[in-house]
Amino acid sequence: MSNVKVSRLVYADFHSTNVDGMVDYYVNVMGYSITEEKDGIFYLSNCLDHHNIVITPGDENAIKSLGYQLNRKQTIEEVYVELQSKGIVAKVLKNAKPGIAELVELQDPDGIVIELFNDIALSKNGYSSSGIVPLKLGHIAFCAINHQEVVDFYQDVLGFQFTDKIGENFCNFLTCNMDHHVLNIVASDQSKLHHIAFQLKDAGHQNASSDLLQKFNHPVIWGPSRHTAGHNIATYHYDPDGHVIELYTDMDVFLPELGIFEPRPWHKELPLKPKVWNSLSSWGTEFQMDLSKI
Ligand SMILES: [Fe+2]
Missing domain, CATH: 3.10.180.10 (2,3-Dihydroxybiphenyl 1,2-Dioxygenase, domain 1)
Incomplete structure (x- = not known):
């Protein structure tokens, strides 16, 4: 501990x-x-x-x-x-x-x-009035060679909590607050960024963001779809450096003391607790992102 x-x-x-x-x-x-x-x-x-x-x-x-x-x-x-x-x-x-x-x-x-x-200075700029303007930087997903060692490290050393897995030894979701995940760690033979994710306000914001991405020539490469683990509705696109960027809304809210997620109409299990999932998309949408480009 x-x-x-x-x-x-x-x-x-x-x-x-x-x-x-x-x-x-x-x-x-x-x-x-x-x-x-x-x-x-x-x-x-x-x-x-x-x-x-x-x-x-x-x-x-x-x-x-x-x-x-x-x-x-x-x-x-x-x-x-x-x-x-x-x-x-x-x-x-x-x-x-x-x-x-x-x-x-x-x-x-x-x-x-x-x-x-412990402390970072405040920005004086406030929210911008143009562009997508997410609510926040929400999570980081990275591929890890030493997968289990990395998962254990974030829990044992930095106080993260396990919230879900996709596959028994494929992708672990960890949180340090009430968001379903702040980190996801994907088992891999390489150590590299998988994607970085920003939280949007709601589905309307997600629709508007996809229009803006199209306008600026960063088209959506997968989604929108609702994930299984976390239940966030997500789209993905590439930034100019080729990193995969996720924009999401509706992520599950974790109650760490109780070990459950706040109920939502799309939860099939009530109460919903951390578990192992077998797929990425709860809407059945085929996952079409070209993972070879990551
Ligand atoms: Fe993500």
């Missing part, structure tokens, strides 16, 4: 060979606002936080790091000491990112860089 407890996913920091294209996509298509540019690195906000997306120049298109806010019950020093006591290599960094005075950096068993912090 860990005293280190992540409360929410705050940002994804991407290495990009196409910084201008990615920034243009996040500003004009996704409706994010630039809060800061420093040393060629762009910091973009959804609304509340100084940054929710970071675009860092690089020689590859890949996740550089993921940022999570802790539950603020421990100082960063205490988090560092606890991680060390578990044999986790970590370091405390001061002012490593704008808006974050202190963070602890570590890696998961597949080498994903994790940045944990």
Whole structure:
């Protein structure tokens, strides 16, 4: 049992060979606002936080790091000491990112860089008035070579809870709050991003987002369909760097103390509890996304 407890996913920091294209996509298509540019690195906000997306120049298109806010019950020093006591290599960094005075950096068993912090500065920009403008960055899905080790790590070290699986050893869903999943971890022979997902307001917002994606030449590649695990209605498209982006609404709400999901008319089991699912789509829609491009 860990005293280190992540409360929410705050940002994804991407290495990009196409910084201008990615920034243009996040500003004009996704409706994010630039809060800061420093040393060629762009910091973009959804609304509340100084940054929710970071675009860092690089020689590859890949996740550089993921940022999570802790539950603020421990100082960063205490988090560092606890991680060390578990044999986790970590370091405390001061002012490593704008808006974050202190963070602890570590890696998961597949080498994903994790940045944990208690506080991040607020954005002054608010929600944008054009573009898709999601409610928030909702979850990250990645392929992991050390699948079970990674799943155990997020539960045992960072306080995530298991909420569902697709197949016994294929895809695990984990949460750190009331959202059905904040992470999903797909068993693979490669370690890489599977997709990144943003929450929309409702089905009307999803329809409008698909029109905007078409207008900006980022057409939907799969969906809309309602997933089984999480029951979110989802569409997927590619960003300019070829990452798969999910836009979703209607995700299940988890009640962690009770180990059940809030009832919904589309739940076939009541009460619905974490379980193993055998398919991706509850609407029977054929999954047509070209996974070879991920
Ligand atoms: Fe997803």
